[in-house]
Amino acid sequence: MSKQLTKAEEQFMQVLWEIEEGSVKDIIDKLPDPKPAYNTVSTIIRILETKKFVSHQQKGRGYIYFPLIRKTDYTNQSLHKLVDGYFGGSFKSMVSFFVKKNDLDLKELESILKEMDKKQ
Secondary structure (H helix, E strand, C coil): CCCCCCHHHHHHHHHHHHHCCECHHHHHHHCCCCCCCHHHHHHHHHHHHHCCCEEEEEECCEEEEEECCCHHHHHHHHHHHHHHHHHCCCHHHHHHHHHHHCCCCHHHHHHHHHHHHHHC
């Protein structure tokens, strides 16, 4: 999986990851106001199917859509792309950037390091 999602596609995927499966109407119901038109959502869902992020099953006269990609897999791939593209592949450089630019305090940094230690 190396395809990136547009902002709209990612917004619809966030809904599908949350509800796990649903019709176009179900997706629209979960979106914030102003809600997009039914045809807009339907078109983007079909694009997501083409990109192999979503599939469907027929239910009555309509379709129920569901994600083919787990949110964690997409998040991990997106993070690696960010690190590679902006920080030369160095997570250390990325963390250093965020510490400097976002005024992380020592307690927050220690908490992050503890979480990283748990993963190893």
